[in-house]
Amino acid sequence: MDGSASIGSSQETFKIYDEEENLISECGDLEGYAYEYFHENGLETEHSKCDFIAQIHFKKERDGGRNQYVKSDYRSQLVFNFDDFQTSHRQIYIGTNYAFPGDLVNAEIDILSQEYFHRKLKAGMGFKFYEGPQLIGTGRIIKIINSKLQK
Template identity: 80%
Template sequence: MTTKEFVKNFYQEKQNILSSSFDTQSESRTLVSTKIEELKLNDIENEKLKKIISYLLDDTFYTILLGLDGSASIGASQETFKIYDEEDKLISESGDLEGYAYEYFHESKLETENSKCDFIAQIHLKKENEGGRKNYVKSDYRCQLVFNFDDYQTSARQIYIGTDYAFPGDIMNAEIDILSQEYFHGKLKSGMGFKLYENSQLIGSGKIIKLVNKKLNKT
């Protein structure tokens, strides 16, 4: 097993736990799913709870991996470990896990490895009391996008990763397709910021995590 496969397995286990926690149909359903069903939440409330649990699992698994990597504490102890597979092959030693852990738990690597979008971005929607939207939006939502280096406005289609809804105040990753691709050829790079508008209303902001459309890459 490689270091990457080791981290990927942790991420897939996180996804399995999240899925089983909201599975109400399986004969071997979990106690967590039973307790969640007893809350009698509507679809929107259920989605909000699912996102909270997903954030918690991300933080938990990421912290464990960094603890095994020696870059975070486990309990009150911070140590370095060497991890071997059953064939006594070294999987990781100090410093090997952190990069892959960040890619899977913060950059949605598994969900976007085969993406055909223009870029992957982290998006922050403003709360209503900050001037943002009053209501949630569904995945495949379109609004106007303006990069911080330019005043040019383009339409942006957003496919949210790991959820079908985005609520005011949320921070989530999304696959982004922009309308005016040719205008931005050779102008974009990872880490670049942008703002999101509905007409003249500023509803959120974001930054590019990963460029997928190589024509947009700033050289």
Template identity: 45%
Template sequence: MKQTDFIAELEFLTTEQGGRNNPAHSGYRPHIEFDNYPDYLTSGQQTYIGQKTVELGTKVKAEIAIIGTEYFSKRLYKNMEFKFCEGSRTIGFGKIIEIINADLKCEDDIDQKTINLNLYPTDIKNRLKSDYRKNYGEAIWCIQKALISNKDFRSNRILRALIYTGNKDIVHLKKMIELARTDWRDLLLNAEYEHPNKRVRNFDNEFGKENIKASR
């Protein structure tokens, strides 16, 4: 069995609440959707602590081993909530009470709104979706990794500049991410200036409102 990633408190719904028809047994592996990460489902094997079976409508503590750990690197935290499902049907809800896999633990006291792309302004998410279409998932993944690994990316202005300079091309977007890793000021120069001394866009503003009106 895969090594335990975290310990959680689980609450199973009753059949009447839309849950399973039968009790769950240790080794059960439903899908997991973490709070504020609806874009990525993983599966989590449940090993119940102190018992082999859990009755519907009750709570239990369990060791959880997930797949896709790379995606959740530095993103999980104590008291983080999730739901577990069979297909589209929610079976129950959980809350992390201890993280065992240190690679998954996010920085202490970090604001989740700064590292989770899903919590950034709607205009950023909509522009990503419209610009990158079939590469939308890969674009999110690349930017999300940048947010986790480098504090310089954690601003609305930098993300809008990245998306704009990516020019709807996933390969070019990756090049712009590397440019920003080297010096984020070079990224802003590319995104906001026509000439070294002429600023024509301000990506502190939402997409559609970024153009700076020329003064008379």
């Protein structure tokens, strides 16, 4: 799968966006995105010590997000949509070492306040993450790894 096509003697490449106008691919490549979309439960989690796997979206700079990329092992504040409690968390990106403004990536997430969220989390649950008061992204839990957090 790709977003390029031959037109006459030239090869054209297309940017690909999802339904919410988020950029999926800069160069038309869909294979990685499609694999993750259709095989979410196939994410490598056997040896993971994270709390859960999530799909996260970084806001674009023009929408109030960061103006630069972050590296895997990025840390910020996380708030779940069902609660106002804010906790520190760490993001380890799956399949990439960087996340840029506007990116949609899968990540292993570790949260600091595990005791507080005992039996409160489930797949599909949404959250937001912040740098200080600035909302820089949103996420959705794909799979709970730490069974103590499972609702």
